[in-house]
Amino acid sequence: MVSTIQVLPKEVVHLITAGEVIDSLAAVVRELVENSLDAGATRIVVSLWPEQWRVRVADNGCGMNLEDLQQAASAHSTSKIRSCADLWKITSLGFRGEALHSLTTLAELEILSRPSARISVPLTGGTEGEVGWRVVYGHGGQILEQQVAAIAPGTVVTVSNLFGSCIARRQGLPTVAQQMKAVQATIYQIALCHPQVAWQVWQNDREWFTISPAPTxxxxxxxxxxxxxxxxxxxxxxxxxxxxxxxxxxxxxxxxxxxxxxxxxxxxxxxxxxxxxxxxxxxxxxxxxxxxxxxxxxxxxxxxxxxxxxxxxxxxxxxxxxxxxxxxxxxxxxxxxxxxxxRINSDTIQEAVHTSRVGKLIKVAEETGAYNTNPSTPPNPATSHTLKAVGQVNNTYIVAEHPGGLWLVEQHIAHERILYEQLCDRWQIVPVEPPIILYQLSSVQVSQLQRIGLDIEPFGEQLWAIRSVPAMLQQRDDCADAILELSRGGDLQTAQVAVACRSAIRNGTPLSLPEMQQILDDWQRTRNPRTCPHGRPIFLSLEESSLARFFRRHWVIGKSHGI
Ligand SMILES: [Zn+2]
Missing domain, CATH: 3.30.230.10 (Ribosomal Protein S5; domain 2)
Incomplete structure (x- = not known):
């Protein structure tokens, strides 16, 4: 018997692959840009003409010599892929051949390239390394045209008439606007991973957006x-x-x-x-x-x-x-x-001093904050007293002074944050004697209290005895109300938030300086000091640099205001 099984021709395999990988303008941009990054580019210009299904990516990367260019889009060049691990090399995003070869089956491809001097290898003859070439590829990567081209070191790849040989593919794609959104998202994602690259993106010969390089x-x-x-x-x-x-x-x-x-x-x-x-x-x-x-x-x-x-x-x-x-x-x-x-630590507070801008007072306060690019030093354990309680406003806000300015800390939610983290770390149910008697609980409420670990049993007609409660509620006069609140739903964490909220110092309560200092010290040591368990901000920072600007202190230096 003759076997009818045939190995798929390589070309077919690549066509299939190409169809999977390159399914949109955004995918073309991604493949070309990854090639640019592999070539060490620090500047990438992407030009799009979506109605013409044309994309051009120009970079200042290491470029290719003529020999590389001739191979660039051939199926042969895909042999560079040795294993899947190669794909994930730290220094390499992909491999030039694969995407370019695929593109020749889906579009018209032209590449101009000139090697940069820094990587040109010893040449066999002449000044090949400094010359740029333009190559036009046909279906499958064979060379249709080849000529010397005057370009700067780097590579310019132009893909035209994408899916021109397969119009049905275009019809399945979203609108131009949506495709452009996808292109932008793709570039943003890549830019995030390569912040040191400068980007310029054009649409229909007009600048669309740019991204300046950043150190991080x-x-x-x-x-x-x-x-x-x-x-x-x-x-x-x-x-x-x-x-x-x-x-x-x-x-x-x-x-x-x-x-x-x-x-x-x-x-x-x-x-x-x-x-x-x-x-x-x-x-x-x-x-x-x-x-x-x-x-x-x-x-x-x-x-x-x-x-x-x-x-x-x-x-x-x-x-x-x-x-x-x-x-x-x-x-x-x-x-x-x-x-x-x-966390809030002394670094956070120090750094806050340096970040501010003129603006409305509240805006200034929002803007300031830590931006610590090298906090590989561990947080300073000696955080206590970096914030010093100096007073209370409206029996609600603790005024906390630190070397860089002052913060207003809302006393209730700061305390709530402290108690919530304590409760998460050690949730304790303790017995109460005599039991707390509740009446008219629904079966849902009863099972809710059981779920968070309370000891509850029927105590007569429509009555229930609660024989254990969260430790933090034990001494409270409103313990029964608190238990009722807990019975109304949510998981254990919701219950913990509710207990913390109920137990925390209320706004409107006058506090002594030592009490305020204790709250500040405990609060600074919490894991998530910035917001309460409901997500509300806990403090407002007014940095000295912003205050000085607000009060125009530079106007009066050395004059009559006694600074
Ligand atoms: Zn609360």
């Missing part, structure tokens, strides 16, 4: 996220011990300053590429638990550099989904990093 991801974000100011973010860069290559860079939107109604700024990147990492995203959400208002999501961008052999290839070799071998290790690192960025 955190300093780039305010360009991409209009509502966010530098002081709203806290950034941390950690070299992880016990490995030469692994590092972690995280940017956290401070929960009292910014949050989103969708998880659209919850981003994880690994080795220069945005990935889907559901487990790490859960870790991030967990770290922000009970710091944000209901149904709000944090701004948090995480970029991990991980040695490729610590990435699990077997589970999913797709480009965008990733599984880490030692997931719990990474989850722990991420949790700790976020915890560190959210």
């Amino acid at each position: 991801m955190g300093k780039l974000i305010p360009q991409l996220l209009q509502q966010v100011r530098p002081g709203d973010l806290q950034e941390l860069q950690l070299e992880l011990p016990n490995s030469q290559q692994n590092s972690l860079n995280i940017v956290v939107g401070l929960p009292d300053r910014c949050h989103r109604h969708r998880p659209d700024w919850l981003r994880v990147a690994v080795n220069g590429r945005m990935v889907k990492a559901p487990e790490l995203e859960q870790t991030i959400l967990g770290a922000f638990h009970r710091t944000l208002p209901r149904d709000r999501y944090p701004v948090c961008c995480l970029h991990l550099l991980i040695c490729p052999d610590q990435i699990n290839w077997n589970r999913n070799p797709a480009k965008t989904e990733i599984y880490l071998n030692d997931l719990s290790y990474w989850q722990q690192q991420v949790s700790q990093a976020i915890e560190q960025t959210l």
